Amino acid sequence: MARIRNQRAVPMALIVIAVVLLVARVGAGLLGDGAKHDYVNWVAIDDGPPMSQATGKPIMFFFTAEWCAPCHQLEREVFSDRALAEQINERFIPVRVVDRMKEDGRNPARVALLQQTFSARGFPTIVFTDAAGSERGRMEGFRDRGEFQRVMEGVR
């Protein structure tokens, strides 16, 4: 009879592993949110072009959305890197353009116009332009920070 009961026993090790993984997952989520710090000095959409004209720096438009996982990946690997963020702040006027189509059903007019002007059909899309709106560099999607660095260094 003991053998038949043992035949149906669920291994405690599996339950322990499941609990440990669950705790690790919750912990990583909490730690991840706490550790993420955006060092880029984002500028409002309307302030981007005037500041670019005044300083002569190109604008870096970052087209993103709340639900976009690769965008969060980009934020963690690039914008939360102090050295890279300082380079961005020094060389460009960074403007974040957040798509709200999924949440609100529509975008503000300025956001929709920018998305149309720079053909930002997917997220993340990063577009480097001068104050007049001429495109100087572009990155669609996010593979790794190396790719972002290459695109950024290619902007003149």
Place this chain on the structure above:
Amino acid sequence: MSAVVIAETVRRHITSAGFLAATAFLAIIGLGVSRFATPGAVWPSVISLLALFVGGGVIGPEFSRGTLQLILTKPVNRSIYLLSRVAGAVLVLWIAIGVATAFEMVGRIAWTSASQLDVLGIRFLNVSIEAVLMCSMLVLFASFTRAYFNVAIYIMLVMGLNVAEGLLAMIRSSRSALGNFLNEHAVIERGLAAINNNLFPEAPMTFDREWTLRVLSNAAIALVIACFAFRRREVPYGAD
């Protein structure tokens, strides 16, 4: 875990003509996409198809064939048997993923002189982890069904969730009364998206610690539930 059951599961698959043909096909695809696609981009969808066949046949068909009650007359723990079969199926999938990745790497070295091993390696890891979740979920559904109904449930869930998300998005943007309700209660769509992301996560292109832990913990939970369901299941005599 039972090494005998794991070894037998692996042997059964890698000596089957179907699996060998599938692996050869993956190798050809690997060489083909090495010329133009992003490294490792095709593997999540292709491996998912293979995982449906490999993971789908872990327990369900044994109920229908009547072999399972023969196995369970032996002094073998049901959960150990179930987990060993899952481990064998996952190993088989990892072999297939390894072959596919290796051939893509060879192709990239031949065409571009750059193996992009770092990108392919991450992709290999993420797809392998996703395969664990797929097998775990298929076994969970198999623990209370028979034949290949677990595959049917899995496919219906995938399609159902995606269709539901699309429909809700359409209704929300339709400006109807229901659309306004959905706009005011965005938690409904976010909840559905969260369920979809947890059950059928998309393998990222880079290493994501949170994604990895989420998938592995979901797989472990699915296996625990499968073990509890399987331990209570009565195995009838005879085949279907």
